[in-house]
Amino acid sequence: MSNQLRIGSSIYINYILLGMINLIIALHMGFLTEQLNTDAAAISALISAIGIGKLIALTFAGKLSDNLGRRPMLITACFLYVVFLVAIPFAPTYTIAFMFALLAGMGNSILDTSSYPALIEVFRKRSSSATVLVKAFMSVGSTILPLMITFFMARDMFYGYTFFIMAGIFLINALHLMTLKFPEANRLEEPKEETKQDKKPIKRLIFKEKPKFLREGITVIAIGFTSVGLFLIIQTWLATYAEEVVGLPEAQAINLLSVYSFGGFATVIILATLLDRLFRPITALIIYPLIAIAALTTLLFVESYTILIIIAFILGMATSGLFQLAVTLMAQFFPEKKGTSTAFVTLSSSIGFITLPYVTGLINRHIGVSYVFMFEIIIALIAVVLAAFISYRYRKVFDLEVRKPVMWRNP
Structure with a gap:
């Protein structure tokens, strides 16, 4: 296996495990409530601690990734997760468990700020596809974890075995990463003269003018926030809407979430196949929210379970992978x-994870769950406006006709 594929495999394995970690506290709530002598609300706060740790680490993780390189930061993230996964099943008090949850959140930020740049630098020709696949592997992890938990529960085994298996894989992966050679971080390729022997020149981006953080940067950061809102709100409230407004039984309402997740997995595979070949990330960032607006509007006027299944699948396809495209x-x-x-894009997504559930909870409490989806339509409209603006700036900043490696051109 080439060094390139080994790096990619190690990163994707980490994200399979991260997909499991995102659910592991919630799915072990009963065990942890008893172990830590607390209640479900406190365990929910434990999940929030992971988000707090993520925000703390974002203040330094990105800079360290640029200065120290991707490999040492990836290895650090793996070891932080090993500590978290081994410690939680043995945590004697809630305070100690909370501290280790903060550690897991820090590992998440370090993982993101080293993995995404590493994938872009390793898979230069297919960077958009490489980053979008992260979402697919996280979906794999979130599918595997319930099966593991069911396996151990059926045999009345210690719940901590799930944690220990994941810790072991992280440890092995960290040791494997130590043997790999990563490309130089943030290396900008120098242009090469094209010759007649260049039968298949690769289309690369060349700058016509230097982008500004307060213009292009802030816009993409805002897209990171809206991309989280588009899938998080649907994931949180779709089943509730189906039960309370449409009147579906609980089992059918929950089934809509499974269909939604399947739609998300399908679109990630499609994006990974077609990105950088048929269209650029910016195209998907415009088209997908438009599809979401149409599906959400239809959702508010239908009561047929069959049509709701179709809408759930379309919403899954239209709201997944957008964060990864914003990072790219x-x-x-x-x-x-x-x-x-x-780190900046991840920061905006973290703020979304913290604020949007609270805001939509207030909307549901005071005026009803239907208005939550009207709020979601507003977010989708904002996403379209942001994407349209950044598409305009994209054409201004980059010379899309030049077939040369990336370089700076003075305006």
């Missing part, structure tokens, strides 16, 4: 600071 776009605008730019 940010790295294209600011290739000399990939780790730092990734």
Whole structure:
């Protein structure tokens, strides 16, 4: 196996495990409530601690990734997760468990700010596809974890075995990463003279003018926020809407979420196949929210379970992978600071994860769940406006007709 594929495999394995970690506290809530002598609300706060740790680490993770390189940061993230996964099943008090949850959140930020830039630098010709696949592997992890938990529960085995298996894989992966050679971080390729022997020149981005953080950067960061809103709100409230407004039984309402997740997995595979070949990330960032607006509007006027299944699948397809596309776009605008730019987009998504559930909860409490989806339509409209603006700036910043490696051209 080539060094390139080994790096990609290691990163994707980490994200399979991260897909499991995102659910592991919630799915072990009963065990942890008893172990830590607390209640479900406190365990929910434990999940929030992971988000807090993520925000803390974002203040330094991106810069360290750019300065120290991707490999040491990836290895650090693996070891932080090993500590978290081994410690939680043995945590004697809630305070100690909370501290280790903060550690897991820090590992998440370090993983993101090193993995996305590494994928972009390793798979230069297919960077958009490489980053979008992260979402697919996270979906694999979120599918595997319930099966593991069911296996151990059926045999009345200690719940911590799930944690220990994941810790073991992280440890092995960290040792494997130590043997790999990564490309130089943030290396900008120098242009090469094209010759007659160049039968298949590769289309690369060349700058016509230097992008500005307060213009292109802030816009992509805002897209990172809206991309989280588009899938998080649907994931949180779709089943509730189906039960309370449409009147579906609980089992059918939950089934809509499975269909939604399947649609998301399908679109990630489609994006990974077609991106950088047929269209650029910016195209998907415009088209997908438009599809979401149409599906959400239809959702508010139908009561047929069959049609709701179709809508759920379309919403899954239209709202998945957008965050990864925003990360790729940010790295294209600011290739000399990939780790730092990734940290900014991740920061906006973290703010979305913290604020949007609270805001939509208030909307549901005071005026009803239907208005939650009207709020979602507004977010989708904002996403379209942001994507249209960044598409305009994309054509201004990059010379899309030039077939040369990435370089700076003075305006």
